[in-house]
Amino acid sequence: MKRLCLGLLAVLLLFVGVLVVRALMVRPANAPLAAPEPEVIIDQRQVSRKLSRALQIESVAQRQVDPYFEGQLTRMADFIEEEFAVVLAGVSFERHERNLVLRWHGSQPELAPLLLLAHLDVVPVERDTLEDWTWPPFSGEIAGGAVWGRGALDDKSSALAILEACQELMQSGRAPRRSLVVCLGFDEEIGGARGAALQAGRFEDEGLAPYLILDEGLALLEGLVPGVSSPVAAVGVAEKGYATVELSVAGEGGHTSMPPRQSTLGILALALARLEAQPMPARYHGAASAFLRPLAGEMPFLQKLLVVNDWISAPLLEARLSENPGTDALLRSTTALTQASAGVADNVLPLRARARVNFRIHPSDSIAAVLEHVRRTVDDERVDLQLAEGAWEPSQLSATTGAPWQDLKRVIEASFPGALVAPSLVLGATDARHFAGLGAPIYRFSPMRLGAEDLARIHGSDERIAIRDYLAMIRFYLRLIEG
Numbered sequence: 001m002k003r004l005c006l007g008l009l010a011v012l013l014l015f016v017g018v019l020v021v022r023a024l025m026v027r028p029a030n031a032p033l034a035a036p037e038p039e040v041i042i043d044q045r046q047v048s049r050k051l052s053r054a055l056q057i058e059s060v061a062q063r064q065v066d067p068y069f070e071g072q073l074t075r076m077a078d079f080i081e082e083e084f085a086v087v088l089a090g091v092s093f094e095r096h097e098r099n100l101v102l103r104w105h106g107s108q109p110e111l112a113p114l115l116l117l118a119h120l121d122v123v124p125v126e127r128d129t130l131e132d133w134t135w136p137p138f139s140g141e142i143a144g145g146a147v148w149g150r151g152a153l154d155d156k157s158s159a160l161a162i163l164e165a166c167q168e169l170m171q172s173g174r175a176p177r178r179s180l181v182v183c184l185g186f187d188e189e190i191g192g193a194r195g196a197a198l199q200a201g202r203f204e205d206e207g208l209a210p211y212l213i214l215d216e217g218l219a220l221l222e223g224l225v226p227g228v229s230s231p232v233a234a235v236g237v238a239e240k241g242y243a244t245v246e247l248s249v250a251g252e253g254g255h256t257s258m259p260p261r262q263s264t265l266g267i268l269a270l271a272l273a274r275l276e277a278q279p280m281p282a283r284y285h286g287a288a289s290a291f292l293r294p295l296a297g298e299m300p301f302l303q304k305l306l307v308v309n310d311w312i313s314a315p316l317l318e319a320r321l322s323e324n325p326g327t328d329a330l331l332r333s334t335t336a337l338t339q340a341s342a343g344v345a346d347n348v349l350p351l352r353a354r355a356r357v358n359f360r361i362h363p364s365d366s367i368a369a370v371l372e373h374v375r376r377t378v379d380d381e382r383v384d385l386q387l388a389e390g391a392w393e394p395s396q397l398s399a400t401t402g403a404p405w406q407d408l409k410r411v412i413e414a415s416f417p418g419a420l421v422a423p424s425l426v427l428g429a430t431d432a433r434h435f436a437g438l439g440a441p442i443y444r445f446s447p448m449r450l451g452a453e454d455l456a457r458i459h460g461s462d463e464r465i466a467i468r469d470y471l472a473m474i475r476f477y478l479r480l481i482e483g
């Protein structure tokens with residue numbers, strides 16, 4: 001017995017030893033600290049003023065056609081044509097409605113082209129939040145070293161930074177190595193059906209086969225990953241799918257003086273409570289592990305121990321990450337109860353009760369898996385289930401090996417010395433999903449620094465970008481485009 005115990009102890013010690021050694025072997029994988037700057041001097045005053053003017057245009061994408069905002073969206077496209085006339089004169093340029101496409105012939109045209117995406121529309125500013133803005137949202141105020149306004153982060157800064165980079169290169173007599181295609185949409189915030197989706201179809205028809213596609217999505221995160229002090233360049237290699245399920249219960253209705261034991265509303269409420277109590281399964285392996293692994297070298301020892309040995313610690317990591325909505329969403333398809341309606345008066349039983357539940361689908365799930373989960377979880381034939389229109393599957397996973405990824409990683413590391421590059425999952429939706437048919441790897445990364453306080457500014461109040469960060473964005477695109 002004693003020998004057996006000693007034997008087990010030895011095995012246990014060996015096992016722990018292996019885990020610890022694996023953790024100790026992981027070193028920080030930061031980019032080299034000193035990177036040469038591209039030999040281009042950017043006129044800080046000029047580029048920030050131009051961005052400011054772009055932010056003054058109220059190019060709000062609206063689901064319901066509104067003549068004022070339609071005019072503003074047109075003004076935005078006109079603005080680009082006028083302000084970047086020098087660039088557009090040197091490239092081939094197409095305008096479809098307000099979707100802008102620019103093509104610059106590379107010095108090695110036999111190479112597959114680079115496709116850069118951005119959008120010029122923005123989300124509206126809610127009236128009750130106007131007071132929260134330090135400067136009016138469409139003032140484009142330049143103050144405190146930043147340019148302020150709706151679109152400063154999402155996504156006019158990217159659109160303009162790409163064009164500024166083209167202009168700088170052109171004016172210094174340089175050209176990209178690969179041909180460059182830039183596509184600027186005008187309805188990303190409402191799904192991209194008229195802009196990106198139609199343009200993607202045109203690209204498919206002409207057989208455009210990009211080397212890589214880069215769109216917005218994630219960014220350079222500072223102080224946002226617990227235990228990691230270096231900035232983390234989170235690059236979206238996939239984005240979630242989307243499905244809304246409508247639940248409805250029909251009943252007898254009638255007078256509330258003699259109610260049945262279960263009303264339509266009660267049955268629906270139970271179904272909703274079940275869905276919320278039982279989320280879809282979490283999976284650490286995949287998006288979460290791919291993101292955390294490259295960061296392990298910098299984590300405190302215990303955290304590192306878990307991440308490096310995730311073949312055994314995955315359940316622990318899942319439990320930990322699911323405590324926070326931001327990281328929980330990396331693990332699973334999320335369930336959000338969003339709309340409900342029933343009843344017309346307090347003394348009438350509702351004939352019908354309805355609700356909508358929105359799912360953001362993890363790449364390891366599908367629309368079919370969501371429907372199956374809802375059916376099994378609700379487990380009540382009285383509840384009718386329908387998939388609402390406008391669902392889409394999660395994207396494919398873009399490779400994190402191979403030349404396109406390595407090239408992008410190199411440009412990020414050169415632009416943001418000391419940053420850790422980590423592939424991740426975009427939890428929302430971007431225009432990029434429309435371009436999946438082109439068959440190229442799609443990466444979703446805005447080259448902008450985001451701290452904890454900046455996250456709330458995206459689609460929120462006091463959206464702004466530091467001029468220093470905007471210049472870094474231009475330099476990033478310069479490197480990427482020049483190749």
Ligand SMILES: [Zn+2]
Binds near residue numbers: 119154155216
């Ligand atoms: Zn955006």
